[in-house]
Each structure stands twice: as structure tokens, then as C-alpha cells.
Amino acid sequence: MKPDLEVNLAGLRLKNPVLTASGTFGFGLEYARLVDLGAIGAVVLKSVTLHSRQGNPPPRVTETPAGMLNSIGLENPGAPAVVSKVVPELKRLGVKVIASVAGETVEEYGEVARRFAAAGVDAIEVNLSCPNVARGGLTFGCTRGMAAAVTAAVRQAAGDLPVFAKLGVTGGNLLEIAGAVAEAGASGFSLINTLPGLAVDLRQRRPVLGNVTGGLSGPAIKPVALWAVWQVYKAFKLPVIGMGGIMSTSDALEFFLCGATAVAVGTGNFVNPRLTTEIVAGLEKALAAEHVSDIKELIGAAHNGK
Numbered sequence: 127m128k129p130d131l132e133v134n135l136a137g138l139r140l141k142n143p144v145l146t147a148s149g150t151f152g153f154g155l156e157y158a159r160l161v162d163l164g165a166i167g168a169v170v171l172k173s174v175t176l177h178s179r180q181g182n183p184p185p186r187v188t189e190t191p192a193g194m195l196n197s198i199g200l201e202n203p204g205a206p207a208v209v210s211k212v213v214p215e216l217k218r219l220g221v222k223v224i225a226s227v228a229g230e231t232v233e234e235y236g237e238v239a240r241r242f243a244a245a246g247v248d249a250i251e252v253n254l255s256c257p258n259v260a261r262g263g264l265t266f267g268c269t270r271g272m273a274a275a276v277t278a279a280v281r282q283a284a285g286d287l288p289v290f291a292k293l294g295v296t297g298g299n300l301l302e303i304a305g306a307v308a309e310a311g312a313s314g315f316s317l318i319n320t321l322p323g324l325a326v327d328l329r330q331r332r333p334v335l336g337n338v339t340g341g342l343s344g345p346a347i348k349p350v351a352l353w354a355v356w357q358v359y360k361a362f363k364l365p366v367i368g369m370g371g372i373m374s375t376s377d378a379l380e381f382f383l384c385g386a387t388a389v390a391v392g393t394g395n396f397v398n399p400r401l402t403t404e405i406v407a408g409l410e411k412a413l414a415a416e417h418v419s420d421i422k423e424l425i426g427a428a429h430n431g432k
């Protein structure tokens with residue numbers, strides 16, 4: 127018998143727990159000819175602001191020994207375009223859609239979430255790594271107050287939809303910020319966003335990225351991500367979507383054991399666009415081989431006795 131991969135993420139029922147990580151799979155449709163989108167647990171869209179954004183100057187990505195650095199700068203076509211063109215098409219294909227909302231003010235986050243909720247997405251992820259223009263560019267995820275204010279605005283705008291707060295680990299104390307967003311109404315967490323990094327072009331004697339600094343992702347950050355999932359799972363009763371360096375089925379299994387209810391593949395999509403669906407198949411095989419009938423048996427199992 128096939129093992130049961132279905133999970134329930136704060137009311138969002140998914141046929142399997144493998145998602146795409148925001149910003150690493152476009153809006154999903156770009157991959158429709160290459161990947162069976164219906165086989166993915168849910169597609170998490172690239173972060174969207176209210177108005178279109180050009181993003182940062184090039185170069186915006188560079189490979190590092192164990193991952194990559196990016197400084198895309200939230201390039202996106204703006205909420206009206208995504209809501210009218212992308213969401214209906216994904217729904218028509220039967221894909222579960224998690225919209226990632228971003229903004230420069232609390233109000234902008236709320237408005238973007240309201241538009242996606244009205245368009246019929248299945249859940250909202252709040253990208254808390256955006257600069258707050260009203261507060262001198264500090265990221266919203268940096269302080270408990272800012273993270274809570276954004277989460278509360280999105281919570282209110284999202285109606286009954288699950289709201290996942292996406293946190294990094296470098297802005298402030300992880301558990302304090304997680305506690306603040308939980309109190310503000312987050313249904314769960316997405317962990318983790320990229321870590322800050324820089325690469326140097328020796329020949330030109332300057333930083334590689336046009337924006338100077340970027341976000342580090344890929345295998346280099348996996349132990350940090352596992353640590354974050356472990357901590358947050360242990361401290362809160364809310365579901366966690368785990369990500370950071372997942373390149374294989376066994377990487378994904380490590381996240382489940384640390385407490386993730388679902389996992390997301392990010393940088394791995396740039397190496398193999400079909401990795402998400404291959405991990406779904408890999409989980410079925412791995413669970414069957416170990417006589418585990420239900421993936422839920424593994425969630426948090428590494429905490430037993432710890």
C-alpha cells in the first residue's frame with residue numbers, strides 16, 4: 127500500500143507535503159510544460175507587492191561553493207496582474223496556491239493579502255524580510271512590534287485563510303519574533319528565509335552582486351534551517367513549513383523529523399526543476415521501505431525524549 131502523504135497545514139489540506147519555495151519557481155506557470163504542477167503539494171508564488179517593482183541592478187545571482195547568493199530585490203509585476211492573470215490559471219489547473227505577500231508599509235501588506243484572498247488562493251505566506259520604508263528601511267522581521275503589526279494586518283485581510291509568517295534567523299531573536307507573530311494571529315510559520323552574504327570578484331576587486339550584498343541559500347544553510355525548525359516546533363503548537371538547502375528526499379526527511387509539517391524546495395529548483403515532484407516520489411518510496419504508513423508519524427519524531 128502507498129504511504130499516506132496527506133498533511134493538514136492549519137486547515138489547508140495538501141495531498142502531499144512538498145511545496146515550492148517563494149521566488150524560486152516564479153509563478154508556477156513558467157514551469158507548466160516541464161513539471162506536472164498538479165503533483166506538487168502547493169505552489170508558493172514569488173513575493174508580490176501592490177505595485178510592480180523592477181528589483182535590484184544586475185548581476186543578481188551568483189553561485190557559491192554550497193549554494194547561491196541572490197539579490198533579486200522583489201521584482202514582480204504587482205498584485206493586480208498576478209491576481210487577474212496567474213491565480214485563475216493555476217486554479218484552473220487544480221494547483222493549490224499559496225500567495226507570498228510583501229510590502230513597504232503595513233497597509234500595503236494588508237491590501238495585497240486582501241486582493242489574493244478575494245482571488246481565491248488557498249493560503250497566504252507573509253514575507254517579513256521586506257524593508258519598512260516608514261521606519262528607515264529596517265526589515266519587518268527585525269522587531270517583534272513590526273512583525274506583529276504586519277501579521278495582524280494580513281490576518282485581518284485574509285479572512286478564514288491560513289496565514290504563514292515567513293521568518294529569517296538574522297533579524298532578531300527567532301523565538302521572540304515567532305511568539306509575537308503567533309500572538310498576532312499567524313496560523314503557522316515558514317522557516318527559513320535566506321541568510322545575508324557577499325561574494326567578491328577578485329579580478330575586478332569589487333562585490334559580484336550589483337546590490338553588493340545578497341541572500342545565501344542552498345545546502346550551506348540547511349543546518350541553520352533545521353535548527354530553526356527544531357526550535358520553533360518545540361516552542362509552539364503551530365505547523366511549520368521547513369526550507370533551506372533541501373536537495374534530496376533525505377534532506378526533506380530531516381526537516382520532518384525536526385518538526386516540519388511540510389517542506390519547500392528553493393535553490394534545488396535551479397539545479398533540477400523537477401526536484402519537488404521527485405522528492406514526492408522519493409518520500410513514497412522511502413516510507414514504504416521503512417514500513418511507515420503515514421508521513422505524519424515522522425513529524426517531530428526526532429524530538430522524542432529530547
Ligand SMILES: Cc1cc2nc3c(=O)[nH]c(=O)nc-3n(C[C@H](O)[C@H](O)[C@H](O)COP(=O)(O)O)c2cc1C
Nearest residue numbers: 147148149173196253318319343344370371392393
Ligand atoms: C533566487 C531566489 C529568490 C527568492 N525570492 C524570494 C521571495 O520572493 N520571497 C521569499 O519569501 N523568499 C524568497 N527566497 C527565499 C526562498 O524562498 C527560501 O526561503 C530560501 O532560498 C531557502 O531555501 P533554499 O535553500 O531551498 O533555497 C528566494 C530565494 C532565491 C534563491
